Amino acid sequence: MKxxxxxxxxxxxxxxxxxxxxxxxxxxxxxxxVFLMNExxxxxxxxxxxxxxxxxxxxxxxNLKGNVYxxxxxxxxxxxxxxxxxxxxxxxxxxxxxxxxxxxxxx
Numbered sequence: 001m002k003x004x005x006x007x008x009x010x011x012x013x014x015x016x017x018x019x020x021x022x023x024x025x026x027x028x029x030x031x032x033x034v035f036l037m038n039e040x041x042x043x044x045x046x047x048x049x050x051x052x053x054x055x056x057x058x059x060x061x062x063n064l065k066g067n068v069y070x071x072x073x074x075x076x077x078x079x080x081x082x083x084x085x086x087x088x089x090x091x092x093x094x095x096x097x098x099x100x101x102x103x104x105x106x107x
Contacts, residue, residue, distance in 0.1 A: 002031040004100030007040035009107025012052040018106045019057035026064040033067040035093050040107060041074035044083050
């Protein structure tokens, strides 16, 4: 199965759970991709908290060969650049949706 996940939130708990699900998916032998949109495009600037080790979850997801993409328009509107993943387009998001068996939206 291929799981496409759209993350639209900058809330630490939403981010943490998104990547936990992605990690679980990959460890079960499936594929997973995360597309960052809206506030989710701020992932680079969301710090770890006492309860949510976001950077460790993102690193583990990527080490397990999970793919992460960020909406170029969303990140540009925020005056930022991505140090975590490639900048992508709506066409890339459409490709992810089309090629996924299931798509979930967090946030």
